[in-house]
Structures are given as structure tokens and as C-alpha cells.
Amino acid sequence: MPEPLLAVRDVSKTYRVGRTEVAALRDVGLELHKGECLALVGESGSGKTTLGKLILGIEAPSAGTLHFAGERLPDRRARTLRRRLQFVQQNPMSALNPKRTIGDSIALPLAVHGLVPRARLRARAGELLGLVGMSADLLDRYPAMLSGGQRQRVALARALAAEPDCIVLDEPTSSLDVSVQARILQLLADLQARLGLSYIFITHDLGVVRNIAHRVVVLYRGRVVETGTTAAMFGRPRHRYTQMLLSSIPVVSDEEERLKPSWPWERDVAAAEVAAAVGCAFAPRCAYALDVCRREAPAFHPVSSGDGHACHCPG
Ligand SMILES: Nc1ncnc2c1ncn2[C@@H]1O[C@H](COP(=O)(O)OP(=O)(O)OP(=O)(O)O)[C@@H](O)[C@H]1O
């Protein structure tokens, strides 16, 4: 196996809120290889965005290390490193200045990183629009004049302008209609194949990443509970939490309906808040929990080539 493009090792992140400490991530590890799309999946509050921010250098870890292209990532990133790791968020408006034309928005990273001569900025911005399936005629429009799908394409063009190795996509299609969502996912897959990009794809919905992710990391309350290839996750999910996530996604055929894990019931999430301190954090919600699950936190059991699960009673 070649050296990973990105390696996250034993990373924890704690936020102080007044006098209390919120553990957003605990001992998280993952590897992303060149050309790979790695999905980070979990419910709201599981730590997905926090992990994305640590990778991008927007936040610094409380413990643990991150390596990129073989080098330890410092908390304060030099410009070149910032260029190589780009961010696309759920709401494209947050990446685009409403007072700037989209041509100027795309030209900005080109100028900041000195990627093309001044005289070529506009032409290159037009090429980048073409790359995301939009016409260069739109260069002089403002973000408010575009549809949600078009804005997300512009945000992507802006990220691509920096010629990154890796893009952290945080719920990039969650605010879009289903048909638009499908086209953006197809565009992301095409761009990845064409440009050899690597993606960290953050989503709360496993169904979204089914056709684009190569591997999946499942987070529950700041911990990695299962990792595996997308085929393994959908074919034979082991962790009970992964099974619960999968039981709620829509399927396309009777065959899939038969294979899909069923989830007997869900316990009160409020109870999970109280009881999660000892044992498995998921035990209070788990239909299969044993006594040991409430006593001891499960260790990570490797299954194949680094992938595995942290569950006392896997399926
Ligand atoms: N700046 C912060 N200050 C305090 N707590 C924070 C901060 N950022 C995140 N948290 C807490 O860390 C935990 C993880 O948050 P995070 O935003 O990473 O979750 P997420 O998986 O991205 O959720 P969502 O799906 O809702 O976006 C949550 O409990 C959240 O309240």
C-alpha cells in the first residue's frame, strides 16, 4: 500500500463551553489515499465538521497528529498547504461574497496563489466554470442571480481554482433538490476521475455516498465506530450503529430491501445523553446491547487491512 495522502492519528478535540468541556472527537484515526473518496458519516453532532476543520487547519487538535503527503501538518498552515487542501461547504453562499461577481470570486484564489498571470485571470475563471459544467457567459453574474445548484458549482470551481490535492466536502448536496443533488454528485465523481482528486465527503446520509465513496468512516459521538470499503459497509455492516443508519435509507429494489438490515426499535436519545459516559456510547440506544456493552467501552477490532469496528456484539 503506498503512503496515504492524509493520515489522522489518535486525534482528539475538546471545546470549552463555559466551565464544561465538550469532547467533539476522541482518538480518531483515518487514512485517505490519492484519488480516493472517503466518506465521513454520522448523525448531527458526531464530530464530522470538527474533523473536517482539523484537516483543513481551521481548528487545531487537542491531541494527536495529522500528516499530509508524508509531512506532519502544523496547526498554522503555510499558504501552499492551504492551497492543497480546499473546502466546499453545505451552503455555497458562505464561500461566495454576494457583492462580488462569480468571475471575481473564482479569480481571487488564482491571484492569491499566483497560479496564472494577471492578464489570464478572467480566461482561466471561464475555463474553471466550464470544468463544472457552466458557461463562461455567467462570469459577470452575482451569486444571488444563480440557482442553488449553480452556486454549488461555482463554489466547486473556486475550490478547483487552487489546484488542490484534496477537497473536504461538508454536506455539499444537502441543501439541494434531489435531482440537482444527483447531478452534482455525478460532477464530483467525474472531476475526481479526471483530475485525480481526493475527497473527504462529509454527510449524515449514507445513501448519498453509496455511488461515490470508496471507503466509509462511521462516527458516533466523536468516535470512529466502523470503517470499511463502501461495498463492505453496504454488503455486511458489522457495527450495530452502522446497521441502524443503513436501515433508514431508501433502497431501489426488492433484492436490496431483503438485504437491508432491519432495526428493531430506537431507544430514547435523551437516555443516551445520560448513560454514554461508561461502556459503549451507543449502548443506551442499541437493541442488541449486552451487559458488557454497558460496562466496558469496546476496543477497535481490525477486520481487514486496517478496517474494522468497535462493537462488542457485531452483526
Ligand atoms: N466551536 C465549538 N464550540 C463548542 N462546541 C462545539 C464547537 N464546534 C462543535 N462543537 C460540538 O462538538 C460536537 C461535534 O460537532 P460537529 O459540528 O463536528 O458535528 P457534525 O457531525 O458536523 O454535526 P452536523 O451533522 O449537525 O453538522 C457537537 O457536540 C458540537 O456541539
Ligand SMILES: [Mg+2]
Ligand atoms: Mg457538520
